[in-house]
Amino acid sequence: METGRKEIEAALDAYLPPETEYPQSLHKSIRYSVFSGGKRFRPILCRACFEACGGDGSSVMPVACAIELVHTYSLIHDDLPCMDDDDLRRGKPTNHKVFGEAMAVLAGDALLTLAVDLLVREGARELGAARTIGVLEDLLHAIGSEGMVAGQVVDMESEGRGVGAETIEYIHSHKTAALIEASGRCGALVAEAGEALIACISEYGRKLGLAFQITDDILDAEGGFGDLKSGASLDKRKHKATYPGVFGLGMSRQMAARLVDEAKDSVAHIGVGALPLLSMADLVIRRSS
Amino acid sequence: METGRKEIEAALDAYLPPETEYPQSLHKSIRYSVFSGGKRFRPILCRACFEACGGDGSSVMPVACAIELVHTYSLIHDDLPCMDDDDLRRGKPTNHKVFGEAMAVLAGDALLTLAVDLLVREGARELGAARTIGVLEDLLHAIGSEGMVAGQVVDMESEGRGVGAETIEYIHSHKTAALIEASGRCGALVAEAGEALIACISEYGRKLGLAFQITDDILDAEGGFGDLKSGASLDKRKHKATYPGVFGLGMSRQMAARLVDEAKDSVAHIGVGALPLLSMADLVIRRSS
Numbered sequence: 001m002e003t004g005r006k007e008i009e010a011a012l013d014a015y016l017p018p019e020t021e022y023p024q025s026l027h028k029s030i031r032y033s034v035f036s037g038g039k040r041f042r043p044i045l046c047r048a049c050f051e052a053c054g055g056d057g058s059s060v061m062p063v064a065c066a067i068e069l070v071h072t073y074s075l076i077h078d079d080l081p082c083m084d085d086d087d088l089r090r091g092k093p094t095n096h097k098v099f100g101e102a103m104a105v106l107a108g109d110a111l112l113t114l115a116v117d118l119l120v121r122e123g124a125r126e127l128g129a130a131r132t133i134g135v136l137e138d139l140l141h142a143i144g145s146e147g148m149v150a151g152q153v154v155d156m157e158s159e160g161r162g163v164g165a166e167t168i169e170y171i172h173s174h175k176t177a178a179l180i181e182a183s184g185r186c187g188a189l190v191a192e193a194g195e196a197l198i199a200c201i202s203e204y205g206r207k208l209g210l211a212f213q214i215t216d217d218i219l220d221a222e223g224g225f226g227d228l229k230s231g232a233s234l235d236k237r238k239h240k241a242t243y244p245g246v247f248g249l250g251m252s253r254q255m256a257a258r259l260v261d262e263a264k265d266s267v268a269h270i271g272v273g274a275l276p277l278l279s280m281a282d283l284v285i286r287r288s289s
Numbered sequence: 290m291e292t293g294r295k296e297i298e299a300a301l302d303a304y305l306p307p308e309t310e311y312p313q314s315l316h317k318s319i320r321y322s323v324f325s326g327g328k329r330f331r332p333i334l335c336r337a338c339f340e341a342c343g344g345d346g347s348s349v350m351p352v353a354c355a356i357e358l359v360h361t362y363s364l365i366h367d368d369l370p371c372m373d374d375d376d377l378r379r380g381k382p383t384n385h386k387v388f389g390e391a392m393a394v395l396a397g398d399a400l401l402t403l404a405v406d407l408l409v410r411e412g413a414r415e416l417g418a419a420r421t422i423g424v425l426e427d428l429l430h431a432i433g434s435e436g437m438v439a440g441q442v443v444d445m446e447s448e449g450r451g452v453g454a455e456t457i458e459y460i461h462s463h464k465t466a467a468l469i470e471a472s473g474r475c476g477a478l479v480a481e482a483g484e485a486l487i488a489c490i491s492e493y494g495r496k497l498g499l500a501f502q503i504t505d506d507i508l509d510a511e512g513g514f515g516d517l518k519s520g521a522s523l524d525k526r527k528h529k530a531t532y533p534g535v536f537g538l539g540m541s542r543q544m545a546a547r548l549v550d551e552a553k554d555s556v557a558h559i560g561v562g563a564l565p566l567l568s569m570a571d572l573v574i575r576r577s578s
Binding site: 017021022023025026027030073077080082083100101102103105106108109110112113114116117120121124128129130132133136137140141143144145146149150152153154156157 | 306310311312314315316319362366369371372389390391392394395397398399401402403405406409410413417418419421422425426429430432433434435438439441442443445446
């Protein structure tokens with residue numbers, strides 16, 4: 001994971017405009033959030049799925065990095081005062097606390113644009129136009145008004161309301177799991193995997209993504225929502241729809257464990273190439289932050 | 290213009306998810322802003338440039354509509370309280386006044402995603418993968434951290450400061466003219482125009498786009514910033530960097546007129562196919578709203 005993280009960060013650094021590029025404030029704001037200590041889970045997963053499907057070399061890097069830029073844009077917008085109103089992210093002040101709300105909105109907008117731009121320029125050079133279009137179709141479906149953004153809307157509208165099992169599954173599937181699933185599937189697409197293999201990787205990603213968000217909820221609930229959150233944010237978090245809120249902690253732990261097992265089952269037949277996918281699945285449920 | 294507007298609106302209606310699509314609130318918010326009485330200047334220009342370059346049929350429609358979705362996303366985010374804080378747009382309450390700030394941020398995010406999605410799905414089907422990638426490259430460069438978003442950042446940072454000629458030209462070229470220029474150039478790209486013709490269309494679009502924004506500034510200044518603006522917005526507008534603010538009204542009018550003349554000159558040699566481009570240029574300077 002550590003080697004993978006460093007390679008992704010070097011690639012991100014090379015792709016992004018430098019801080020000296022005009023307007024410097026914007027490019028500083030963008031780089032502040034991209035290099036703020038993320039685990040790079042999604043790009044590492046993308047690359048691991050690419051390799052599990054027989055892919056080799058660095059042709060997957062533009063896709064993996066584009067996915068991390070999309071993830072960063074979504075975090076910056078999620079943290080805004082009108083959204084989750086978070087002052088801290090990974091122990092550091094959120095983008096709008098450092099650069100102001102207007103810049104945070106614009107940095108997010110620019111990151112989404114840069115993500116697609118990266119695919120269209122570097123991705124197309126590595127993969128050719130047709131495969132790039134295929135990857136874009138997949139990714140955009142996962143993050144738009146029927147994917148990640150839809151999940152964020154329903155999450156927001158569910159705050160303070162008692163939601164049922166169906167709604168909480170919708171929120172987590174769309175808000176978090178859709179991009180994690182797309183990370184895996186785009187890796188498989190870049191490796192030109194066959195339909196059956198892509199379906200296995202998709203199932204792996206979907207289940208792993210859902211387990212990832214349930215584990216997040218569990219960690220939040222166990223840690224008293226962390227000790228680094230501001231009052232307003234803490235209050236909002238308490239009213240969020242979560243798996244422990246709907247199913248209780250014990251049942252949520254069981255559900256996450258079962259999802260991780262099922263995720264592993266769906267790729268176990270691939271053989272030795274899928275070993276990193278099994279380790280990553282174990283990490284998701286054992287992580288502490 | 291009126292026929293063109295109706296055709297663009299019918300195409301937009303067909304491309305966008307219906308209001309009944311879950312989550313309905315998001316899709317209502319998206320459609321509210323897309324169908325709020327826009328002139329459809331950019332998609333009509335895109336199509337006119339496509340036709341001036343010998344293009345025929347409807348293959349340009351996904352590109353033209355994607356550009357209008359990008360324009361709409363930028364307006365929704367520009368109107369936010371943390372940005373220009375506008376209560377009204379085209380005489381109607383702005384998106385965040387009707388749907389709340391969080392939804393306005395998300396509707397903008399979804400529209401940018403939908404715009405690229407439209408190009409990647411419908412565009413690629415009409416134009417093939419390679420030409421779609423070419424159009425995307427062009428469009429993304431115009432709207433990202435070195436294009437439209439950069440212009441918005443510098444505009445925001447220039448509020449209340451005395452800016453010079455160079456800065457105001459940077460703001461308007463990037464914030465407004467870049468997308469108008471891309472509208473024309475993407476039309477030419479779809480028509481598979483040669484390099485020389487694309488260069489003429491680019492120059493036309495760049496100059497027309499700048500004249501468009503200068504005329505906006507002049508209308509604002511002449512109309513006392515309009516009578517439909519809220520107090521806060523009016524106050525912000527007064528402190529914005531504008532051409533009349535930097536050069537005075539008389540000189541700004543002369544600059545806009547000269548730019549329109551130069552825009553027309555750059556496409557006049559195309560002949561009868563460029564007549565609509567000449568009319569559109571005249572409209573830009575004669576418009577009253």
